[in-house]
Amino acid sequence: MKLDFNIQVNQRQGLTLTAQVQQAIKLLHMTNQEIQEFVQDEFQDNPFVETGLFPEKDQVNENSKNNNQELDNSFKETPHKAEETQTRASIENQFETGDVYIPKSTVAKAETDFDKLGTITEEPKSLYSHCIEHIDNLQLHGIQRLIAMRLLEELEPTGWISSELKTISTSLRCELKQVEDVLLELQQIEPAGLFARNLRECLILQAVDTNKYCESLAVILDNLHLIEKGKFDLLKRRSGCSDTEISSLFKIIKSFNPKPGLQFEQVDVPIREPDLQVHETDDGWLVELNNSTLPNIKIEKEYAKELRNKVVQKDDREFIQTKVSEAKWLSKAIEKRNETMLKVGTAIVERQKKFLQKGAQFIEPMVLRDIADAVEMHESTISRVTTGSLIQTPQGTVELKAFFSVGLQQDNDIGSTSSTSIKYKIKKLIEAENPTGPISDDAIVAKLSSQGINLARRTVAKYRKMENIPSSFARKRRNVISGVV
Numbered sequence: 001m002k003l004d005f006n007i008q009v010n011q012r013q014g015l016t017l018t019a020q021v022q023q024a025i026k027l028l029h030m031t032n033q034e035i036q037e038f039v040q041d042e043f044q045d046n047p048f049v050e051t052g053l054f055p056e057k058d059q060v061n062e063n064s065k066n067n068n069q070e071l072d073n074s075f076k077e078t079p080h081k082a083e084e085t086q087t088r089a090s091i092e093n094q095f096e097t098g099d100v101y102i103p104k105s106t107v108a109k110a111e112t113d114f115d116k117l118g119t120i121t122e123e124p125k126s127l128y129s130h131c132i133e134h135i136d137n138l139q140l141h142g143i144q145r146l147i148a149m150r151l152l153e154e155l156e157p158t159g160w161i162s163s164e165l166k167t168i169s170t171s172l173r174c175e176l177k178q179v180e181d182v183l184l185e186l187q188q189i190e191p192a193g194l195f196a197r198n199l200r201e202c203l204i205l206q207a208v209d210t211n212k213y214c215e216s217l218a219v220i221l222d223n224l225h226l227i228e229k230g231k232f233d234l235l236k237r238r239s240g241c242s243d244t245e246i247s248s249l250f251k252i253i254k255s256f257n258p259k260p261g262l263q264f265e266q267v268d269v270p271i272r273e274p275d276l277q278v279h280e281t282d283d284g285w286l287v288e289l290n291n292s293t294l295p296n297i298k299i300e301k302e303y304a305k306e307l308r309n310k311v312v313q314k315d316d317r318e319f320i321q322t323k324v325s326e327a328k329w330l331s332k333a334i335e336k337r338n339e340t341m342l343k344v345g346t347a348i349v350e351r352q353k354k355f356l357q358k359g360a361q362f363i364e365p366m367v368l369r370d371i372a373d374a375v376e377m378h379e380s381t382i383s384r385v386t387t388g389s390l391i392q393t394p395q396g397t398v399e400l401k402a403f404f405s406v407g408l409q410q411d412n413d414i415g416s417t418s419s420t421s422i423k424y425k426i427k428k429l430i431e432a433e434n435p436t437g438p439i440s441d442d443a444i445v446a447k448l449s450s451q452g453i454n455l456a457r458r459t460v461a462k463y464r465k466m467e468n469i470p471s472s473f474a475r476k477r478r479n480v481i482s483g484v485v
Contacts, residue, residue: 027337028384032275032293035334039295049327050298081094127264134189140182142217143174147182151195159194159261160202193260199222206256216241220249230477233320274392276345276400276429278356285356287345289338290392297331299324344385347374348403355403356393363420366404422453423463438472 017164030038043049102124125133135148151171154163164185169176186195192209207213207221220227224234236246256264257284277324278287304324311317348371354362368379375382386400404419405442426444433439441460449453469476 024333025384027333028381029387031272031388032290034295036295039297039330043330046323047328048300048304048323050300071418073217114400116176121306125264127150127155127159127261129156130193130264131189136183143178144182146172147174147179148186151183151186157261158259161197191242191263193257199258202258203253205436212252216245217249217252220253222460230473268274272390274390274397275341276389276391278349280390283348285353287342287349289342291480296337297334299327299331340381340387341385342380343375345400347371348400352403355395359395360420361466363403368404391471418465422455423467425465426460426463427469440472445475
């Protein structure tokens with residue numbers, strides 16, 4: 001077998017996207033806020049791009065120069081302005097005199113009712129710092145403190161410990177009894193339930209802390225799996241309690257916090273301004289871009305022209321030309337993206353007027369193809385524009401993607417109902433159900449059928465699961481545990 005190198009020439013056709021086209025496609029994916037961040041990050045080194053986020057230096061210098069000139073002119077006109085004749089009463093009214101007068105040197109020492117420290121908001125403690133503070137108060141020494149710090153490292157955000165104590169004792173080369181003793185000390189930390197190893201232990205710690213732990217409650221907590229499976233009859237036989245007693249014990253359990261550590265978690269929900277705004281006018285519904293979150297791109301052409309006339313080196317001229325071209329492309333790309341966003345938003349609003357007037361249950365069925373045909377663009381472009389974009393409507397701020405849903409034919413064959421509208425109807429039926437007898441999927445099918453909407457039972461179950469709504473059996477069990485039934 002002989003191996004050698006050779007050169008071959010092949011010809012083929014293909015589609016290659018330039019870097020600028022790829023970047024323009026990425027701009028369609030971006031929200032207004034993301035575009036603003038993109039411009040600041042990618043074009044901060046371009047001297048010919050002004051984003052309009054800050055006042056221009058020339059304008060600031062011009063304003064300050066005008067102010068200084070006005071001040072100079074005023075001094076020239078009246079260098080020694082004569083003091084007007086004033087009476088004794090006017091002087092006393094102008095300046096503080098008498099006992100109420102406080103010299104400037106003693107103003108800081110004057111006592112006031114204003115509490116400056118009271119206006120400072122205290123930062124909430126984390127779970128780790130809260131436990132560290134209590135561990136320091138326990139005054140543990142030597143191996144005990146090492147065990148406590150190791151248990152603190154194993155503490156999860158929920159407040160539980162999932163690691164085996166045997167594993168911890170082996171890694172620290174100490175006896176299991178020592179780890180268990182330190183764990184008992186740490187379980188005294190408030191709120192009750194911290195450093196529990198499972199749900200049962202977490203609830204027991206809280207029951208003991210509130211003086212509600214009794215023999216009947218102990219049996220219930222030992223058989224939590226029966227509550228999960230809904231075997232209340234077996235639970236009553238094992239505990240020897242009546243329905244009333246079981247219900248009261250369930251209320252006690254429900255008052256406990258199964259994950260006490262989460263109260264220390266401060267999660268800030270990001271609030272983002274919408275990309276589009278729609279409001280009703282005399283001529284109909286008007287869709288507008290939220291320009292407050294969009295960068296105002298300005299190209300410094302005069303500065304580039306002046307700089308090009310000054311430089312001599314070829315590399316410098318090419319640098320200026322490249323940066324100006326990038327600035328022009330950025331301005332056109334953002335303008336094109338905004339135009340596409342406005343077209344798509346307007347086409348969606350034209351088909352969803354009933355939603356804007358009446359609410360979510362009147363969303364019309366619509367797919368990407370409908371909007372693509374209306375604006376004469378490809379479906380992939382519509383998908384990119386609507387993904388992650390928000391629109392502010394009279395019914396609240398929603399994602400543009402939320403308007404797309406398939407249509408289900410009704411009995412009258414005149415029109416169809418969107419799946420989003422049907423999900424809303426199912427949710428409202430379940431919210432209005434009787435807690436003692438939750439409505440089943442078959443009953444939901446029958447009620448929707450009476451409204452001219454034909455659905456299979458499995459479709460109702462699928463929509464119910466998509467809305468995170470449990471089954472009728474699970475809802476009844478939840479009502480029993482919460483004491484509603």
